[in-house]
Amino acid sequence: SQQGEEDPQALSIQEGENATMNCSYKTSINNLQWYRQNSGRGLVHLILIRSNEREKHSGRLRVTLDTSKKSSSLLITASRAADTASYFCATDAPGANSKLTFGKGITLSVRP
Amino acid sequence: NAGVTQTPKFQVLKTGQSMTLQCAQDMNHNSMYWYRQDPGMGLRLIYYSASEGTTDKGEVPNGYNVSRLNKREFSLRLESAAPSQTSVYFCASKVAKNIQYFGAGTRLSVL
Numbered sequence: 001s002q003q004g005e006e007d008p009q010a011l012s013i014q015e016g017e018n019a020t021m022n023c024s025y026k027t028s029i030n031n032l033q034w035y036r037q038n039s040g041r042g043l044v045h046l047i048l049i050r051s052n053e054r055e056k057h058s059g060r061l062r063v064t065l066d067t068s069k070k071s072s073s074l075l076i077t078a079s080r081a082a083d084t085a086s087y088f089c090a091t092d093a094p095g096a097n098s099k100l101t102f103g104k105g106i107t108l109s110v111r112p
Numbered sequence: 113n114a115g116v117t118q119t120p121k122f123q124v125l126k127t128g129q130s131m132t133l134q135c136a137q138d139m140n141h142n143s144m145y146w147y148r149q150d151p152g153m154g155l156r157l158i159y160y161s162a163s164e165g166t167t168d169k170g171e172v173p174n175g176y177n178v179s180r181l182n183k184r185e186f187s188l189r190l191e192s193a194a195p196s197q198t199s200v201y202f203c204a205s206k207v208a209k210n211i212q213y214f215g216a217g218t219r220l221s222v223l
Contacts, residue, residue: 031209042116042202042214043155088154092210098143098162099170100210104154 005103006089012109019076021106023089024069030092032065033100034074037086046087047074079110114138118203118215125193125222133188133218135203141213143206144186146170146178148199149217155202161186193222 007022023032031050035043049056049065049072056063062075076083086107090100119134137144142163147155147170157170161180175197177189190197198221204212 033211040217042216043204043212044214045211048209048211097168098206098210099145099157099160100212101157102147102155104152 006087006106008106009104010107010109012111013079014111015079015081017079019079019083019108019110021074021076021087021108023072023074023103025072025089025091026070027091027093029067030094032063032072033090033092034061034063034072035088035090035102037088037105039085043088076108079108081110081112084108084110116203116205116213116215118201118218120218121216122219123221125190125220127194127222129193130189130191131193131220132190133201133203133220134185135187135215136185137203137205137213138184139205139207139213140183141205141207142183144180145204145206145212146176146186146188147202147204148172148197149202150199158188158201193220195222198222 005024033048034046037043047058047063049063060077065072086105088102088105090102116137145160146158149155156172158176159178161167164183167178179187201218203215206212
């Protein structure tokens with residue numbers, strides 16, 4: 001069963017705008033990761049945030065984690081057409097034996 | 113450095129046929145995974161291998177078998193393909209902190 005649920009399911013924005021995507025999960029976690037998938041390709045790891053961290057930055061990406069609400073958000077600032085992709089959150093739960101549980105994904109379209 | 117390589121990229125099978133999806137990684141990772149991706153379902157884990165010589169079932173193992181041939185290779189076998197197994201299959205291997213590297217996928221259609 002899916003641990004993470006992303007919101008919204010689809011997002012369309014103009015180039016230069018910021019994109020915010022949310023992920024909620026159900027059980028306690030060791031860490032939460034975000035992955036990107038371009039059309040017809042495999043998933044690529046973007047960023048990992050540990051359960052004891054609240055915010056993390058990597059280039060134009062900003063991830064927040066609220067363990068009390070069991071939720072995370074991914075912010076992409078100054079979006080580009082090349083950011084058009086599907087984005088997935090994945091959780092690593094204690095006792096899961098190194099298995100990740102992925103959400104269903106968010107489709108982001110950035111219009112030039 | 114190719115990362116995770118999957119073959120074939122595309123395959124069409126008839127119901128009842130068998131085939132093996134191949135996966136190889138050149139990053140010396142211990143853990144490897146097989147997922148399937150269906151529209152609106154995200155990725156679901158079929159089988160995984162924590163180390164050479166070990167395999168374990170994931171969320172959706174029925175209809176599949178796996179072999180961890182050596183540290184590099186992890187294959188997925190469909191003994192008698194069914195239309196419900198039409199999907200995109202991804203192999204991944206794990207680096208530190210449970211970050212996974214993915215192959216480009218195998219697109220399988222079962223008619």
